[in-house]
Amino acid sequence: MRAGGESGSTIQSVDRALTVLRLLARHGELGVTEIAAKLKVHKSTAFRLVTTLELHDLVEQHSERGKYRLGVGVLQLAGATTAKLDLVQRAKPVSQRLAEVVGETVNITVLSGHEALYVDQVAGSAALQLHNWVGQRIPLHATSNGKVLLASLSEVRFDELTSGTLKRFTDKTITDRAELRAQVDEVRQRGYAVAIDELEIGLTAIAAPISSADGTVVGSISASGPGFRITPDHVPDVAARVVAAGREVSRRLGWHGH
Amino acid sequence: MRAGGESGSTIQSVDRALTVLRLLARHGELGVTEIAAKLKVHKSTAFRLVTTLELHDLVEQHSERGKYRLGVGVLQLAGATTAKLDLVQRAKPVSQRLAEVVGETVNITVLSGHEALYVDQVAGSAALQLHNWVGQRIPLHATSNGKVLLASLSEVRFDELTSGTLKRFTDKTITDRAELRAQVDEVRQRGYAVAIDELEIGLTAIAAPISSADGTVVGSISASGPGFRITPDHVPDVAARVVAAGREVSRRLGWHGH
DNA sequence: CCATGTGTTGCGTAATACCCAACCCCGTTC
DNA sequence: GAACGGGGTTGGGTATTACGCAACACATGG
Known part of the structure; x- marks a missing residue:
């Protein structure tokens, strides 16, 4: 019997082995x-x-003769991957401090294909259940990070990356392209983006851009937490800190702007 | 033909797939x-x-239709592994600061089996060629970190972990058990360990213990660099900073000692 | 002590993953 | 611009390989 595989050419045993890794990542010990x-x-x-x-x-x-969990080889591999993206390395202390001050979870994202890719996360002191977003991709139109990344793009790139239908996650999700463009313009003026209940009900997030030495935006930093903690009143204060953190990381990357 | 496997039961294709990952970690792109x-x-x-x-x-x-490199799934897996070891998370800012002040590479190790396991690394500003040690295991008797970890053990555990022959790496490596025991005693009194040319010629390292809330040593932090920069004159100064960093991390883990 | 639960190991079979060869696609060469 | 070369990609037949089975070693607890 030919391998009833998914997409033409995939090795069964390898596929199963990698699934084991994901299972262990999910469940901890098995x-x-x-x-x-x-x-x-x-x-x-x-x-x-x-x-x-x-x-x-x-x-x-x-x-010996017990359950299995993820091992240190994973760390070796991860070290090799992040070595290239020194963004994570340089941002780490700034993220840590921001998470400490604000008390909320801090994330760093970069643009990857048509989505925002989470490359680092620091749990805030107040974080109850921490879901690890690192490695995951999230649509650009439904997150504060995504809007910041969109704000850094040229008109044509913006159109390219928002060409498909904008998927709805909650009833607050922006699904209209004109509306999205307006918000992104506002982000560009104001210097930070806010998303309330747009990806998930009860989740508020605030993001600011990170620039490299030549001034181009290479990523975004965000603080996010439950809406009952980050109320509309708090937004300006938190936003100021997030923007400052973004500036600090940019400076560490060699940026010399105002 | 029966699989002429290495150790009884290993799957060829999976083994090859994992080797690919290691190759990519080593070479970056292939x-x-x-x-x-x-x-x-x-x-x-x-x-x-x-x-x-x-x-x-x-x-x-x-x-599309280009070379391959490690992907983001690795980061997801790594996130799941480090989530459990919050030692790394809490130590990060301290390590960063230490690396900044001293200018040398900072490592965190824990005891794993019969060896020291590197769980985190921050490259110092002066680091030329940075080799990523994270995930690697190094014999206890040949490193400053190892000596710190040994110093935290009971007499019997010490004997267990140093039962084999002590492998020689350089002509400065401690291969005599009595000598090792003497040095470890000294480490216990002094509060930090030094290793000069013991693992690698030209490499000087200084390590201090990290304690958890209940006072037991859970790991060690070290600064290491070329001997021509960390000269014997500098050792006491660097040692003081490393010890302070170890104390700071311990405090963050809930330790309340002196 | 047996019952039941682990993780571990030999063995035969056939399903599976390998090698082969041909393919497409892009750059270079002549 | 046809021919070449070098990348990555795709079918097909074969026997190597990995699978399922069943028995094992070892722990736990009734």
């Missing part, structure tokens, strides 16, 4: 039997998968 | 043909491997 159940394969198959992953330090088991 | 050559497999095999990896966002190719 046993061979649990993994087998989730993958719908035999125990022995699951075992051989994790054994191979273990050989590369991507997973490790808690105390 | 094409299908290059990967095939390094793996000693056919082009098409290499292609199917990277395609499967791409499906999980672990690799991505630069501009």
Whole structure:
């Protein structure tokens, strides 16, 4: 029987192994039997998968003959990826301080394809349940970060990246292109973007741009938290701090603007 | 023919796929043909491997029909791993500041099995060629970090972890157990450890312990750089700063000692 | 002590992933 | 501008490879 694969050419066992990694990322710790159940394969198959992953330090088991979790090999790989994007490295201390002062979760995003890509996150002191966004992509039109990134684009690029239909997430999501363009213009004047309930009900976010040495916007920094904490009254104050943080990161990247 | 596998049970294709990840971590960017050559497999095999990896966002190719590099999925996985070790999160700002002040590379290690495991690194401003140690394991007896970790152990644990022969790296490496024990005692009294040319000729490192809320040592922080910059004269000064940083991190972990 | 739960290991089979070759697509060369 | 070369990509047949099965070692607890 030919591999009833998804898209023509994918290796079954590798696909399963990588799924194991994602499962472990999601659940923290899993046993061979649990993994087998989730993958719908035999125990022995699951075992051989994790054994191979273990050989590369991507997973490790808690105390010989125990459950499995993600291993340090992952950190090695991550180190190699972030080495190139020194944006994360340089922004880290600034993000930390911002998260400390504001008490909310701080994120850094960059433009990747047609979406905003989260490349770093620092949990705020007040964060209850922290969802890790790092590595995830979010539509540009529904987030404060996205609007900041859009504000940095030329007219034509803006049109390109907003060409599709603007997906609705909540009833506050901006789905009209003219409305979006107006908001983005405002962001450009004001220097920061706000999104309230636009991606998720109850979530308020404020973002500001990060510029590189030559003045082009390379990313955005944001603080976000529940609407009952970041009330409309607080927005200007938080925005000022986020903008200052964005400026600080820009300065660390060699930017010398005003 | 039965699989002439290494250690009983390992899946060939998965093993190759993970090797691809490590290759990409090492070389940054590689094409299908290059990967095939390094793996000693056919082009098409290499292609199917990277395609499967791409499906999980672990690799991505630069501009359709181009070379491959590590992808954002790696960051997602890494986020899940470091979420548990909040040591890294809390230590980050302190490490950054220390690296800034001292100008040398700062590392954080924890005890993992019989070795020291590097869990974080901040490159110093003066760092020329930065090798990323994160995720790597280094023998306890040959590094300043290792000696700090050893100093926190009970007599029996110390004996366990130094039971094997102490591998020699340079002619300064401590290979005598009695000598090691003496040095570790000194570390315990003095509050910091020094290693000069012990792991690598020309490399000087200074480490101090990090304690958790209950007072047990959970890791170590170190500054390291070339011996011509960190001369014996500088050691006490740098050591004081490293110790202070270790205390600061400990405080952030809830430690309330003197 | 047996019952039941882990993680682990040998073995035969056939499904699977490999190699091969041809393909497309882009740059260069002549 | 046809021919070449070098990238990445795509079908197909074969036997290598990885799968499922079942029995194992080891822990836990009734």
